[in-house]
Amino acid sequence: MSRRHTNRAPRHRVLIVGGGFGGLAAVRALRRAPVDITLVDRANHHLFQPLLYQVAAGILTEGEIAPPLRGILRRQANARVLLAEVAGFDLDARAVHATGPDGEALELGYDTLVVAAGAGATSADAELAPSLKTLADARRIRSRVLGAFERAELAADPDERAAWMTFAVVGGGPTGVELAGQVAELARRTLRRDFDGVDTAAARITLVEAGGQVLPEYPATLAARAVRDLDRLGVAVRTGAGVTAIDAAGIATHAGQIPARTVLWAAGVTASPLAAALAEAAGLDVDAGGRLPVAADLTLPGHPDVLALGDMAALGGVPGIAPAAMQQGRHAGRTIRRRLAGRPSAGPFRYFDKGTLAVIGRGRAVGVSFGLRFAGMLAFAVWALVHVRYLVGWGSRLVTVTRWAWSLLARDRGARLIDTAPTLPVRAGLPA
Amino acid sequence: MSRRHTNRAPRHRVLIVGGGFGGLAAVRALRRAPVDITLVDRANHHLFQPLLYQVAAGILTEGEIAPPLRGILRRQANARVLLAEVAGFDLDARAVHATGPDGEALELGYDTLVVAAGAGATSADAELAPSLKTLADARRIRSRVLGAFERAELAADPDERAAWMTFAVVGGGPTGVELAGQVAELARRTLRRDFDGVDTAAARITLVEAGGQVLPEYPATLAARAVRDLDRLGVAVRTGAGVTAIDAAGIATHAGQIPARTVLWAAGVTASPLAAALAEAAGLDVDAGGRLPVAADLTLPGHPDVLALGDMAALGGVPGIAPAAMQQGRHAGRTIRRRLAGRPSAGPFRYFDKGTLAVIGRGRAVGVSFGLRFAGMLAFAVWALVHVRYLVGWGSRLVTVTRWAWSLLARDRGARLIDTAPTLPVRAGLPA
Numbered sequence: 001m002s003r004r005h006t007n008r009a010p011r012h013r014v015l016i017v018g019g020g021f022g023g024l025a026a027v028r029a030l031r032r033a034p035v036d037i038t039l040v041d042r043a044n045h046h047l048f049q050p051l052l053y054q055v056a057a058g059i060l061t062e063g064e065i066a067p068p069l070r071g072i073l074r075r076q077a078n079a080r081v082l083l084a085e086v087a088g089f090d091l092d093a094r095a096v097h098a099t100g101p102d103g104e105a106l107e108l109g110y111d112t113l114v115v116a117a118g119a120g121a122t123s124a125d126a127e128l129a130p131s132l133k134t135l136a137d138a139r140r141i142r143s144r145v146l147g148a149f150e151r152a153e154l155a156a157d158p159d160e161r162a163a164w165m166t167f168a169v170v171g172g173g174p175t176g177v178e179l180a181g182q183v184a185e186l187a188r189r190t191l192r193r194d195f196d197g198v199d200t201a202a203a204r205i206t207l208v209e210a211g212g213q214v215l216p217e218y219p220a221t222l223a224a225r226a227v228r229d230l231d232r233l234g235v236a237v238r239t240g241a242g243v244t245a246i247d248a249a250g251i252a253t254h255a256g257q258i259p260a261r262t263v264l265w266a267a268g269v270t271a272s273p274l275a276a277a278l279a280e281a282a283g284l285d286v287d288a289g290g291r292l293p294v295a296a297d298l299t300l301p302g303h304p305d306v307l308a309l310g311d312m313a314a315l316g317g318v319p320g321i322a323p324a325a326m327q328q329g330r331h332a333g334r335t336i337r338r339r340l341a342g343r344p345s346a347g348p349f350r351y352f353d354k355g356t357l358a359v360i361g362r363g364r365a366v367g368v369s370f371g372l373r374f375a376g377m378l379a380f381a382v383w384a385l386v387h388v389r390y391l392v393g394w395g396s397r398l399v400t401v402t403r404w405a406w407s408l409l410a411r412d413r414g415a416r417l418i419d420t421a422p423t424l425p426v427r428a429g430l431p432a
Numbered sequence: 433m434s435r436r437h438t439n440r441a442p443r444h445r446v447l448i449v450g451g452g453f454g455g456l457a458a459v460r461a462l463r464r465a466p467v468d469i470t471l472v473d474r475a476n477h478h479l480f481q482p483l484l485y486q487v488a489a490g491i492l493t494e495g496e497i498a499p500p501l502r503g504i505l506r507r508q509a510n511a512r513v514l515l516a517e518v519a520g521f522d523l524d525a526r527a528v529h530a531t532g533p534d535g536e537a538l539e540l541g542y543d544t545l546v547v548a549a550g551a552g553a554t555s556a557d558a559e560l561a562p563s564l565k566t567l568a569d570a571r572r573i574r575s576r577v578l579g580a581f582e583r584a585e586l587a588a589d590p591d592e593r594a595a596w597m598t599f600a601v602v603g604g605g606p607t608g609v610e611l612a613g614q615v616a617e618l619a620r621r622t623l624r625r626d627f628d629g630v631d632t633a634a635a636r637i638t639l640v641e642a643g644g645q646v647l648p649e650y651p652a653t654l655a656a657r658a659v660r661d662l663d664r665l666g667v668a669v670r671t672g673a674g675v676t677a678i679d680a681a682g683i684a685t686h687a688g689q690i691p692a693r694t695v696l697w698a699a700g701v702t703a704s705p706l707a708a709a710l711a712e713a714a715g716l717d718v719d720a721g722g723r724l725p726v727a728a729d730l731t732l733p734g735h736p737d738v739l740a741l742g743d744m745a746a747l748g749g750v751p752g753i754a755p756a757a758m759q760q761g762r763h764a765g766r767t768i769r770r771r772l773a774g775r776p777s778a779g780p781f782r783y784f785d786k787g788t789l790a791v792i793g794r795g796r797a798v799g800v801s802f803g804l805r806f807a808g809m810l811a812f813a814v815w816a817l818v819h820v821r822y823l824v825g826w827g828s829r830l831v832t833v834t835r836w837a838w839s840l841l842a843r844d845r846g847a848r849l850i851d852t853a854p855t856l857p858v859r860a861g862l863p864a
Contacts, residue, residue, distance in 0.1 A: 043850070044578065044582065044848075044849070044850040045848075045849055045850070060495075061493035061494060061495040061847070062493060062847065062849055063492075063493040063495075063835075063847035063849075066849050068626075068848040068849070070623070070626035070627070071626065071844065071848065074625050074626055075625075080628045080629075081626075082585075082586070083582045083585075083586070083850075084586070100583075100586050101579060101582060101583060101586070102583070104586075106586075135849075146476065147533060150476065150515045150533060151532075151533060151534070153514075153515075154514070154515070154516070154532050154533070154536075154538075191502070193506050193507075194500075194502035194503065194506055194513075195502070196512040197512075393844070394838075394842070395835075395838040395842060395844055398834055398838060399831060399834055399835060399838070402830055402831055402834050403495075403827075403831060406826075406827040406830060406831070410826070410827060412503065412825070412827055415493070415494065415495035416476070416477075416500040416503065417476070417477055417494055417495075417498050417500070417567075418475070418476040418477070418515075
């Protein structure tokens with residue numbers, strides 16, 4: 001059964017670029033508005049980034065954190081999904097240029113444009129230090145980490161064996177803390193009885209942070225608690241250790257050499273190249289992080305019919321996290337609804353800080369919310385509830401809870417697959 | 433904690449090549465024997481092939497059907513796992529040549545060798561008609577099928593749109609029947625409300641069989657029932673249609689041209705190249721299917737210390753299915769145990785036929801067991817129970833049952849991901 005609408009007056013066309021947290025929130029905020037929405041994304045799925053590290057760690061699989069966009073928007077009659085990669089903007093003609101799965105050029109018209117293309121990772125060296133932003137990245141990191149233990153098991157030379165047991169995670173933000181904690185739990189709990197020639201629990205895992213504190217957004221007492229928890233898991237924390245070079249032996253930092261055969265990159269993101277493309281189309285300049293300057297109401301200066309939001313937009317006081325992007329998406333939707341009713345835009349966006357949580361390991365987490373500080377099992381339980389709540393779809397929630405329960409109770413992880421097909425960065429929308 | 437054994441007399445070394453159903457059954461049959469077992473495989477996981485088509489269809493993910501070999505054998509103290517690709521055999525020196533993850537040459541000695549390297553798919557054209565034997569294949573088929581609907585949605589030309597809605601599955605055995613049924617259920621149930629420009633339920637799916645009957649191993653009445661069930665799902669069955677050519681428009685067959693933009697190959701398998709390598713080492717010839725001739729007790733003629741089994745071994749009256757390989761693996765284990773006790777080999781292998789089941793769709797299956805014929809919901813329920821029973825690990829069983837329940841009740845599928853990274857056939861053991 002098709003939802004194609006025929007024989008009716010053309011409605012206001014809203015084109016939304018990007019099916020991440022911001023773009024999806026904008027689509028949903030317009031579900032009862034008299035508009036025709038087109039959501040364009042180069043992937044056919046939303047990606048629940050906050051749990052991506054669990055795919056890298058072999059706890060969850062892609063099925064839980066990558067729901068298809070068409071499934072999410074199935075019941076929203078005024079929205080359609082287009083699988084294409086956006087290439088550029090013609091703001092005067094109100095058109096977006098895109099490329100279809102077979103390289104065909106597409107031109108997409110709009111009355112209002114919302115761009116929420118997110119950010120990518122910036123590894124100093126994608127080969128020596130892979131980062132974690134896409135599903136392909138998560139599979140690659142999983143294969144790297146599990147492959148290192150396999151190589152240690154095979155190594156005839158004791159030095160070589162020891163070298164394969166050294167890991168470093170660069171970047172002490174929440175993703176770095178979570179990733180380092182998971183590698184440690186893999187080594188010390190999950191894999192412990194799996195190998196004959198190596199004691200995986202002897203793995204050396206270092207978390208490398210350029211600044212003076214891990215979890216820089218957190219109060220110093222909670223950051224110190226995180227360092228204690230990481231230490232108990234077997235993760236050594238090195239702060240003030242800006243990376244100057246990476247090679248096969250390890251990392252050179254301002255705080256000295258850190259041995260690490262396997263390096264994972266969790267430091268910093270850079271805005272989608274679409275931020276620069278949109279800035280150029282509007283005669284603006286991006287900031288040092290490649291982000292687009294937007295007005296306080298999320299519109300593009302000089303182009304009130306274009307809104308930009310999420311990780312690709314520069315707006316003071318707004319962190320680059322999922323709740324902020326979702327709030328901005330809803331704000332953009334509100335502006336569009338108000339204008340259709342003949343009223344002005346929804347005014348300046350104000351970020352409502354509900355708090356933040358970071359998991360360190362099984363039963364260990366830290367969090368701040370409305371001035372309250374949490375740590376330990378309570379923070380872990382709140383984290384689990386919040387993340388299951390925000391997962392898309394009851395099917396994903398059910399399977400995620402099942403996998404978590406299994407991972408906690410059985411000390412096992414279901415998805416410990418070493419991927420033998422090369423995993424390249426996502427470029428085009430579809431394979432040939 | 434390492435299970436490395438030191439300071440003890442060398443024990444009988446059993447080298448087992450291949451962690452499929454046959455190889456794993458042999459490892460387990462030796463769990464209480466006074467032997468040192470090395471299981472060598474190029475992948476770090478077992479693959480539950482009978483449910484691979486469900487990954488291709490977006491119902492299950494790799495986590496459920498690809499348990500890590502180390503996890504499976506964690507509690508078996510006399511077995512170790514080695515991740516390497518076997519390259520050749522030196523039967524006089526009792527050595528196997530293999531390649532490690534970084535291309536390093538490994539020589540593995542043995543007292544008894546068990547080779548169970550299985551079979552691969554033989555597509556007439558791997559690009560135009562991908563087959564289904566590995567996880568990478570399953571991801572590729574999933575991306576192809578879902579990508580075809582995306583291309584139909586994007587197509588401006590009605591003929592082009594109609595062409596993208598044509599599918600064919602070549603091969604009317606159980607895998608072909610299951611795959612065709614799943615593509616039909618995707619089109620008619622799961623995706624039905626997902627697209628705006630195309631009616632996915634109008635997809636044309638043809639199951640193409642060269643012989644006179646689908647499910648050739650089944651009684652004609654059950655095969656006719658399967659054809660009726662397939663017809664109700666929207667799959668047209670064409671028998672007597674040997675494929676002569678495949679191109680972008682469709683398939684040329686002995687029964688005429690079949691339009692199909694997307695062709696999936698489920699016809700025939702060919703033995704692992706290791707069958708030919710082992711035959712050459714022993715001065716034997718493989719059969720037309722590339723399979724190795726073995727004696728009735730599964731030993732290699734002239735080499736009683738070498739056993740070969742499963743899909744790569746030619747033995748009359750034994751079908752190429754998982755239960756047969758498992759029975760052969762146990763038989764090989766029994767022979768090794770008997771010889772250690774100073775007795776002769778376990779004698780000729782006899783296949784015990786418990787029956788066979790094929791699923792057509794939700795609530796539809798056919799089966800034969802001990803002369804009894806099943807069809808419909810009963811056969812479907814038996815199929816589900818049997819497959820959950822044989823899945824490895826309670827974690828996989830739990831998640832599989834959860835996903836099945838969700839897929840049946842909610843008409844949804846969790847893992848409908850279009851993979852944008854190229855999925856190449858598995859070659860080496862580990863990524864770089």
